[in-house]
Structures are given as C-alpha cells and as structure tokens.
Amino acid sequence: MPETLMQSVLSQLQKERTRLEDELHRVTAALTAFGNVYMHGSKPKAAIANRKKANDFGCRTQEDSSSTAGTMR
Numbered sequence: 001m002p003e004t005l006m007q008s009v010l011s012q013l014q015k016e017r018t019r020l021e022d023e024l025h026r027v028t029a030a031l032t033a034f035g036n037v038y039m040h041g042s043k044p045k046a047a048i049a050n051r052k053k054a055n056d057f058g059c060r061t062q063e064d065s066s067s068t069a070g071t072m073r
Contacts, residue, residue, distance in 0.1 A: 003011070
C-alpha cells in the first residue's frame, strides 16, 4: 500500500525527532562530564575506584608498593 505524502512527511519527522533526542542525550552526557571535571577535578573517583578494585582482588597498586617499599613483611 503506497504511503500518502502526509504519511511520508510524518515518518520523516518521527525519524528526525528520534535522531535529535539521541543527539541531545549525548550532548547532555558530555556537558555533565565536563561540568563534573570542572567542579571536582579530573582525578578523584576513578582513581579511588581502580585502587579499590585492585585491593579487592588482592593486587597491590603502585601507591601500596611505594608506601611499603622499605618495610619487611
């Protein structure tokens, strides 16, 4: 069944709306990430989370190694 001109226009508009919503979500995520770095700095939580993960698996991080470098176990 062939689409009418109006159905074709509505279909294109719906596709464009979906594309714009996706793009706005990406822009919002980028602005949120930028704002967090600007307000809180770039290091805090990622470094802490990585250190915690390493400790959970019994691994020693560089900080752990350097702080105990001169001690015997």
